[in-house]
Amino acid sequence: MKFKKTDLNEVLKTLAREYTVFAPIVENEEKKFMPWAESKDVEMEGLNTIKPPKDVLFPNVEKMYRYKMGLEGFIEEIFPEDTKRILFGIRPCDMRSIDSMDKVFLTKEYVDSYYAKRRDDATIVAFGCTEAGRTCFCESMGLNPNDAPSADVMMNVSADGEDYVLEARTEKGEELVKKLEGLITDGGEAKKDTKCSLVINKAEDLDKKLAKMFEHPIWDKVTKGCIGCGTCTFVCPTCYCFDIDSENYGAEGCKYRCWDSCMFSDYTRLAGGANPRPTKKERLRNRYMHKLSYFNERYGETLCVGCGRCVEKCPAHLDISEFIEKASAAELGKEDK
Amino acid sequence: MAIDHECSCSKNPLVPTLCKVIDVKQETPDVQTYTIQTVDGKKPFSPLPGQLAMISLLGVGEAMFSITAQGDDYIQSSIKRTGLLTEAFHEMQPGQQIGVRGPYGNHFPIDDFKGKDILFIGGGIGIAPVRSLIRYCLEHREDFGHLDILYGARSMNDICFKEDCLENWPKAPDTNVYITTDVPSEGWDGHVGFVPSYIEEVGFKPENKKVALCGPPIMITLSSASLLKMGFKKEDVITTLELRMKCGIGKCGRCNIGSKFVCLDGPVFSLAELDELPDEK
Numbered sequence: 001m002k003f004k005k006t007d008l009n010e011v012l013k014t015l016a017r018e019y020t021v022f023a024p025i026v027e028n029e030e031k032k033f034m035p036w037a038e039s040k041d042v043e044m045e046g047l048n049t050i051k052p053p054k055d056v057l058f059p060n061v062e063k064m065y066r067y068k069m070g071l072e073g074f075i076e077e078i079f080p081e082d083t084k085r086i087l088f089g090i091r092p093c094d095m096r097s098i099d100s101m102d103k104v105f106l107t108k109e110y111v112d113s114y115y116a117k118r119r120d121d122a123t124i125v126a127f128g129c130t131e132a133g134r135t136c137f138c139e140s141m142g143l144n145p146n147d148a149p150s151a152d153v154m155m156n157v158s159a160d161g162e163d164y165v166l167e168a169r170t171e172k173g174e175e176l177v178k179k180l181e182g183l184i185t186d187g188g189e190a191k192k193d194t195k196c197s198l199v200i201n202k203a204e205d206l207d208k209k210l211a212k213m214f215e216h217p218i219w220d221k222v223t224k225g226c227i228g229c230g231t232c233t234f235v236c237p238t239c240y241c242f243d244i245d246s247e248n249y250g251a252e253g254c255k256y257r258c259w260d261s262c263m264f265s266d267y268t269r270l271a272g273g274a275n276p277r278p279t280k281k282e283r284l285r286n287r288y289m290h291k292l293s294y295f296n297e298r299y300g301e302t303l304c305v306g307c308g309r310c311v312e313k314c315p316a317h318l319d320i321s322e323f324i325e326k327a328s329a330a331e332l333g334k335e336d337k
Numbered sequence: 338m339a340i341d342h343e344c345s346c347s348k349n350p351l352v353p354t355l356c357k358v359i360d361v362k363q364e365t366p367d368v369q370t371y372t373i374q375t376v377d378g379k380k381p382f383s384p385l386p387g388q389l390a391m392i393s394l395l396g397v398g399e400a401m402f403s404i405t406a407q408g409d410d411y412i413q414s415s416i417k418r419t420g421l422l423t424e425a426f427h428e429m430q431p432g433q434q435i436g437v438r439g440p441y442g443n444h445f446p447i448d449d450f451k452g453k454d455i456l457f458i459g460g461g462i463g464i465a466p467v468r469s470l471i472r473y474c475l476e477h478r479e480d481f482g483h484l485d486i487l488y489g490a491r492s493m494n495d496i497c498f499k500e501d502c503l504e505n506w507p508k509a510p511d512t513n514v515y516i517t518t519d520v521p522s523e524g525w526d527g528h529v530g531f532v533p534s535y536i537e538e539v540g541f542k543p544e545n546k547k548v549a550l551c552g553p554p555i556m557i558t559l560s561s562a563s564l565l566k567m568g569f570k571k572e573d574v575i576t577t578l579e580l581r582m583k584c585g586i587g588k589c590g591r592c593n594i595g596s597k598f599v600c601l602d603g604p605v606f607s608l609a610e611l612d613e614l615p616d617e618k
Contacts, residue, residue: 067395289595
């Protein structure tokens with residue numbers, strides 16, 4: 001199936017009648033996922049957005065419940081409404097990140113109700129990259145920049161560059177495509193030849209190797225430049241840590257959760273002041289280990305998708321791709337059990 | 338230890354139940370025990386020994402605590418004044434409304450303990466989780482062999498659960514109680530000294546015995562060393578960990594040690610299991 005590139009706005013307009021459509025929109029020279037409106041400037045191709053689209057499913061700040069103490073005390077859940085959404089045009093790295101978030105929020109004994117509602121209500125149209133940024137290395141992490149296997153609909157530019165080619169892969173995807181009747185025609189050959197600009201040497205079993213490298217001297221070196229600003233966790237599509245706090249007025253208020261960062265010292269600080277991760281070395285080690293080893297052990301896949309955002313945005317030029325290469329090549333010493 | 342809890346997936350696991358504190362007991366100068374019920378007078382939930390509750394003073398904060406005891410219509414938590422939130426807890430009066438969710442985490446391996454002699458070791462407020470297990474064993478007395486309870490507090494005034502430690506437990510069938518204080522105190526004619534050396538002094542035998550060991554990190558480290566020296570196996574020494582927690586259900590990220598989350602996969606681990614985790618405790 002395909003539709004003409006020139007019909008893109010018509011397609012979005014049709015979908016926006018029933019859903020809130022989040023699309024890659026350029027505003028003030030920055031591309032980000034925002035609710036689409038006809039006046040907005042959509043840019044499907046070009047580089048990926050600076051911020052990942054994770055906040056559509058896992059908002060930066062989210063109210064959880066309101067409460068009142070006293071005679072008529074109550075605790076009342078605040079549940080997300082109006083979450084019937086389409087995420088239109090997210091890249092394969094970001095789709096793969098959502099697969100990982102699904103594992104965190106929807107498996108292992110407990111289902112996170114807030115995430116589950118947003119996720120159930122979302123239909124995701126992934127878009128194959130047509131251009132790679134200078135820090136894109138998803139292929140080295142086992143992804144394909146042209147294809148997102150778990151998307152509801154996969155969309156690519158056609159070989160002749162005139163159309164967008166669609167493939168519905170799930171029931172949700174088929175339902176979405178049905179709504180585009182009249183705009184869509186059969187056929188179309190997808191162009192799928194985009195390559196990452198950054199290719200790194202990653203050891204096949206890096207996750208298992210890192211599990212033995214907790215005390216390795218590599219950590220002293222790689223963590224040297226880190227200033228603990230948390231930018232990496234903010235732009236990371238798979239960072240999902242959150243804090244819980246409240247906005248309180250006298251005897252009533254509202255509890256919310258918000259993104260947190262493992263790069264901050266108070267993240268693990270206990271009452272009384274003890275901290276199991278007291279310096280940037282322990283904190284960055286935990287972040288890299290979580291992405292490349294711990295998550296593999298717990299959920300069976302790596303948590304770094306190679307989107308390159310943290311590499312691009314780190315003010316101290318820390319580079320996880322460089323770390324992956326160094327750790328892959330590192331020799332194990334006697335302290336590495 | 339396998340995860341085995343009442344799964345709250347059917348409702349929102351992050352939203353607490355409104356409860357009230359029906360009794361506040363001053364155990365020591367800095368420890369209080371709160372008896373907690375739902376606002377309509379029911380038991381919030383039925384935890385297994387060692388499980389945790391997320392207790393919030395709405396508007397101040399929320400933190401994870403062990404559940405030291407339970408009855409037909411209540412649960413109890415003993416909380417030491419240590420930081421901002423616990424400071425506020427200590428201002429509470431009976432009738433105070435709080436949010437409670439749980440039970441969280443795994444529990445002491447009671448099935449493995451059956452038929453065995455048990456050595457309970459508590460240091461400071463670490464006696465609180467151990468007490469949930471002691472109470473369980475005393476309620477199911479015929480399932481367990483000989484019981485030894487060794488508890489160390491800073492001074493006589495700092496002994497928690499004085500009634501249990503000094504009156505009830507010493508009278509329990511086939512149970513020995515050893516109390517020690519770090520420093521001598523006026524009116525205290527019991528043992529004085531630290532827990533690890535007292536363990537060695539008493540000379541517990543490792544045969545057919547399981548150990549439940551809770552306390553501050555340094556006390557766990559040194560007591561473990563003493564027990565291993567005395568011939569106890571790492572598989573037979575069970576302890577609990579404590580880290581900062583927010584969600585309690587293994588999602589929010591902060592209480593991991595390696596690939597394990599203390600709130601969900603713990604807090605109960607054997608020394609053998611801890612050996613498998615990175616040294617970040």
